[in-house]
Amino acid sequence: MEIKIAVTALSALAHEGRLEVFRMLVQAGGDGLPAGEIAKRLGVPPNTLSANLNVLSHAALIGSRREGRSIIYTASYDRMAGLLGFLMEDCCQGASEICVPLAEVVNRAACCAAENKAVQS
Amino acid sequence: MEIKIAVTALSALAHEGRLEVFRMLVQAGGDGLPAGEIAKRLGVPPNTLSANLNVLSHAALIGSRREGRSIIYTASYDRMAGLLGFLMEDCCQGASEICVPLAEVVNRAACCAAENKAVQS
DNA sequence: GCCATACTTCTAATATCGTAGAAATATGGA
DNA sequence: TCCATATTTCTACGATATTAGAAGTATGGC
Known part of the structure; x- marks a missing residue:
């Protein structure tokens, strides 16, 4: 975007x-x-x-x-997905301790995506 | 939020x-x-x-x-996670064909979260 | 055709935001 | 102490956004 x-x-x-x-x-x-x-x-x-x-x-x-x-x-x-993706693009220099919780919050907020996904540490 | x-x-x-x-x-x-x-x-x-x-x-x-x-x-x-979560809160009435792609875009944009997660259809 | 419903467009007054010049403050080095 | 660097605060002008009244357009029912 x-x-x-x-x-x-x-x-x-x-x-x-x-x-x-x-x-x-x-x-x-x-x-x-x-x-x-x-x-x-x-x-x-x-x-x-x-x-x-x-x-x-x-x-x-x-x-x-x-x-x-x-x-x-x-x-x-x-468009919503494009906007959220744009904000997170290339975030945090590979620091997974930042990115993983960020992605988890988003996954939880989605009404159903969270149920269809699982974190594999 | x-x-x-x-x-x-x-x-x-x-x-x-x-x-x-x-x-x-x-x-x-x-x-x-x-x-x-x-x-x-x-x-x-x-x-x-x-x-x-x-x-x-x-x-x-x-x-x-x-x-x-x-x-x-x-x-x-x-704060960023809070904002993204707020936008997606309770989205789409449980329609996983909407939510899953939305969450995937976000996961891909995050520099490293995608590598640490896997979709279990 | 006529009327009610559902929305939109036009308009203008008010309020809020964005910018950068100039001056002020904080830190570190000699 | 004095000066250079790094950044902020003060200020005021111009630009932009917000709101709702009034009028206009589209649709459906009779």
Whole structure:
């Protein structure tokens, strides 16, 4: 990932309202959520939410599809993985006492990856 | 991690100059780098760098220690792990086809964790 | 066609951030 | 003590982001 793209993604996430939206969509999985439902859950005016969804979209952190009158937003797990990978790239000069715990935290946070993986010291 | 802390960390990283500094320190490992060396490598005036190091410090993404006339900055891998974990928390409703690739990207990016771990389908 | 629903775009006022010059502080060496 | 080095703090200007009111667009049901 190029650094300017990473900065765009981080800027999009560096806002309490947008971060809440993004996490909500990450937790929602592939089905996503309609804009109205997101606005209702967060209690923000629909135009304000729309502006924020637009920022996340431009950063390619979320995608959308129309379904009837609703527009359904979904997290882009690809872009998310790219961003996390960029931050950890070539980390810590081979110091496994740093990297291993770092990777473990990430594995535990993922809802199911941890169950499918095991550490072999 | 509380959301306001995450926003502070993301805001600190959402700036090309600061993101370069942070990645440089992540890649530098536990020894860290003196402020002057960072400024020299990035070609930024020392007072501008100092302001940016201050932002990263306040977000607890980096720490510092004095060594003679130099101040050595180091990445805080703990805070970094907390932030990445926060972003992935409870992701994707148990959809392992999403989580597993996400965790793998992270594991591969870490310089050495990947070598110490194995996927057990 | 008409109306309600679901969202978005336009706009402008307010607030916050980023930058680097100049001056200040801390350390080490002669 | 005096000077050079390393870095920070003070400052103020210009640039950018955030917000929500009002108006506009798209869809579906009758």
